[in-house]
Amino acid sequence: MDSLLRARGPYAAGSDVVPWARLALIVLAGGFVYGAAMGLFGVRGLQALYSAAKVPVLLGAATIVCLPNFYVVNTLLGLRDDFGAACRAIFAAQATMAVTLAAFAPITLLSYASSDDYDFAILFNGLAFAVGTGAAQFTMQRHYRELIARNPRHRIGRVAWGVLYVFVAIQLAWVLRPFIGSLRAPTQFFRKDAWSNAYVVVFEMLGEFVSGR
Amino acid sequence: MRELLGHVDRLLRGGYTRREDLLEGRVTVASRTLATAGLVLGAVYGLFMGVFAAMRTEHPSWPQLLATMVKVPLLFLLTLVVTFPSLYVFSALSNSRLRGPDTLRLLLAAVTVNLALLASFGPVTGFFTLSTDSYPFLVILNVAFFAISGFAGLTFLRRALTTLFEAPQVDEPERDAPPPPLAADLFATSPRESPLPPMPTPTPSRSPSNVALSFAPPPDDPGRRVFRVWIVTYCVVGAQMAWILRPFIGTPGLEFSFFRPRGSNFLEALWHTLQRLFN
Numbered sequence: 001m002d003s004l005l006r007a008r009g010p011y012a013a014g015s016d017v018v019p020w021a022r023l024a025l026i027v028l029a030g031g032f033v034y035g036a037a038m039g040l041f042g043v044r045g046l047q048a049l050y051s052a053a054k055v056p057v058l059l060g061a062a063t064i065v066c067l068p069n070f071y072v073v074n075t076l077l078g079l080r081d082d083f084g085a086a087c088r089a090i091f092a093a094q095a096t097m098a099v100t101l102a103a104f105a106p107i108t109l110l111s112y113a114s115s116d117d118y119d120f121a122i123l124f125n126g127l128a129f130a131v132g133t134g135a136a137q138f139t140m141q142r143h144y145r146e147l148i149a150r151n152p153r154h155r156i157g158r159v160a161w162g163v164l165y166v167f168v169a170i171q172l173a174w175v176l177r178p179f180i181g182s183l184r185a186p187t188q189f190f191r192k193d194a195w196s197n198a199y200v201v202v203f204e205m206l207g208e209f210v211s212g213r
Numbered sequence: 214m215r216e217l218l219g220h221v222d223r224l225l226r227g228g229y230t231r232r233e234d235l236l237e238g239r240v241t242v243a244s245r246t247l248a249t250a251g252l253v254l255g256a257v258y259g260l261f262m263g264v265f266a267a268m269r270t271e272h273p274s275w276p277q278l279l280a281t282m283v284k285v286p287l288l289f290l291l292t293l294v295v296t297f298p299s300l301y302v303f304s305a306l307s308n309s310r311l312r313g314p315d316t317l318r319l320l321l322a323a324v325t326v327n328l329a330l331l332a333s334f335g336p337v338t339g340f341f342t343l344s345t346d347s348y349p350f351l352v353i354l355n356v357a358f359f360a361i362s363g364f365a366g367l368t369f370l371r372r373a374l375t376t377l378f379e380a381p382q383v384d385e386p387e388r389d390a391p392p393p394p395l396a397a398d399l400f401a402t403s404p405r406e407s408p409l410p411p412m413p414t415p416t417p418s419r420s421p422s423n424v425a426l427s428f429a430p431p432p433d434d435p436g437r438r439v440f441r442v443w444i445v446t447y448c449v450v451g452a453q454m455a456w457i458l459r460p461f462i463g464t465p466g467l468e469f470s471f472f473r474p475r476g477s478n479f480l481e482a483l484w485h486t487l488q489r490l491f492n
Contacts, residue, residue, distance in 0.1 A: 065336045072333035075225040076326065076365060168337055175344045197345035203490050 001026065001099055004092060004139075011092055013143040016084030023091040024060070030098025031056030034128075037105035038179050041112050041121050047181040050189050054176045055101070059094055062169040066161065073160050077153045086157060089143030097136035104128040121180050174198035214253075221250050221329055224322055230369075235376045238310035240318035247321035248290065254328035255286025259461075261335040265342045265351055266463030274469040277460065284458045285331075289324045291458075292451040300443050307439045310377055319373055327366025334358040348465050349490040355462065356483060363451075367444055374440050452479040 003009035004026065010019050032052045039051025070090070074083050111124045140158070147154040173179075177191055220242065223229060229242040262285065263278030301316050311319060341354055455461070456479040463469065 065340050068336055069330075069333040072225065072330050075222070076330065076369075078227065080226055164337065168340060171341060171344055195344055195346065197341070197347045197350050200345065200347040200350050200490070203350075207490075 004095055005099065007092070007139065007142045011088075013089075014085070014146050015088065016082065018084055018088045018091060020091070023095045026095040027059050027098045028056045030095070030100075030102040031059050034098070034101035034105050034108070035179070037108045038125055039181060040109060041118070041180045042116065042183045044181060044187050047178075047187045050187070051179045051181075054179060054189075056098070058169070058172055058176055059098055062165055062172050063090065063094060065168050065172075066164045069164055070157070070161050074157050077157055079147075079151060079154060079157055082147055082150065082154065085143065085147055086154070089140050089147070090161065092143060093136040093140040096139040097132040100132040100135040101128060104131065116183070118180070118182050118184075125180060171198050174201075217246070217250055217253065220246050221254070221325065224250075224325055225329060229322060230319070230373050230376075232376055235373060236310070238312060238315055238377075240311070240315045240322060242318060242322065244314070244318050244321055247318065247325050251290060251321065251325050251328050252286045254325065254332040255289060256282045257332040258328070258335050258338070259283070259285035261339040261342065262355060262461055263463075264339060265348075266469070268343070269346070269463070269465050271465055272468055274463055276469045277463040280469075280471055281461050281463075284461055286328070288451070288455055288458055289328060292447065292454045293320055293324055295454070296443075296447050296450050299446055303439050303442045307378065309374075309439065319370070323366045323370040323373075326369045327362045330365045331358060331362040334362065346465075347490075348462065349486050351462055352483075352486045353490060359455075363448075367440075367447075370443070371437075371440050374443075375437070378437075378439070455479060456482065 004011045004023075007013050010022065032055065035052035035055030036048045038055065039048035041047070070086070071083065074080060074086060079086065108124065108128060112121065115121075144154060144158055148158075174197070175190075175195065178185070178188065181187060224242065224247075229240060234241055259282035260278070263281030266274040266277030266281070297317060297320060300320065301313055304311060304316055309316070338351075338355065338358060342351060345351065457472075459473050460467075460470070
């Protein structure tokens, strides 16, 4: 993990070998640890278990869904020779996010011990994910700096990846909710309206706001 | 199938639209291969697109899924059939180096690039199809993916046309230079970005005035002009073809039908869908 955070050894920038198994294990372990902590709001063991299972899925599934497009986009941009290195950047970023989140787990637990306010818990976890995303971007930038120096078109590939990934991840997070679990609601793996659409909800809210309803 | 994917891969990497081939007016891949690849890639996206109809609670429709698998590739190939004659005429009028069959191959190549990118969006479409029951959202999502893929296909075409019309007749490029290539070239935004070896600069000893003139960009840039005409023709026909071939997703609550009654047009329908999404 230390090598990953420092981008050294098997995780050094510049190589095109992707240590799939190790990175997947880190995402799984880090996501599990943070998920368990996240779900412990209100000290509910089952919710903690559910969240521990869901956070690694959130981190991994969005990547898998977006990967075919990333492959084609890189090929079209003429960056196929660097595809291994680009994948390495993406997976290293995901693993960094998982490690950062796991490192935040004790602080999350402390925040739960300090307050049983659900809105505060949401806000705090939002902050943890924002920090995790920042750390992931830092790792990604380390890897991409070299790639962009080699070919500036990697910038387009990175932006295309980011846009599609965020688009999918938001919906995936919506489907997989609840991660924290309101104390007023029973412990559950999915919400009743899990298979709805985050963007439609936003559009509806915007529509209501604009029409003044 | 592996061989077919190999051809698609080579096309995406620009192996079939190398500068030296285009300069000679050649596109070195069989039309049949491109058409087959287009059919397969379109069917793959159609599969993901049609899942919505098969999974919906009201009137689930497996025939709609099969119909969409057929219709997506047909949309592109029929649009090409309808527009090819006029596209070829415009190209020939502008003194393109491409003859009829090569023009067809180049257009098929652009369609295949378009469909390859569209197929790569398939898992994302599938994921949203499984996780939402909002029909207007899926319509907008699919329109967005078709538009992005279409843009990529047209960019590919524009770069190829620019090479065809703007590149002068020059000596053979350096043999030691890396193979020119890749779609990288087709997506380069400026000559500096292109991985192609730089164009040799004419020397005064070699037919001074003519060479210098041919190196300068033509004042009215026929490649760009042809592309503009093509893009307008292709997009208008493509949008209306999509309207004629609808339904692709299948409106919830309606029974399956291979075609809907004619009437209205694509842009009007898109506007109504956007209005429905916000209300």
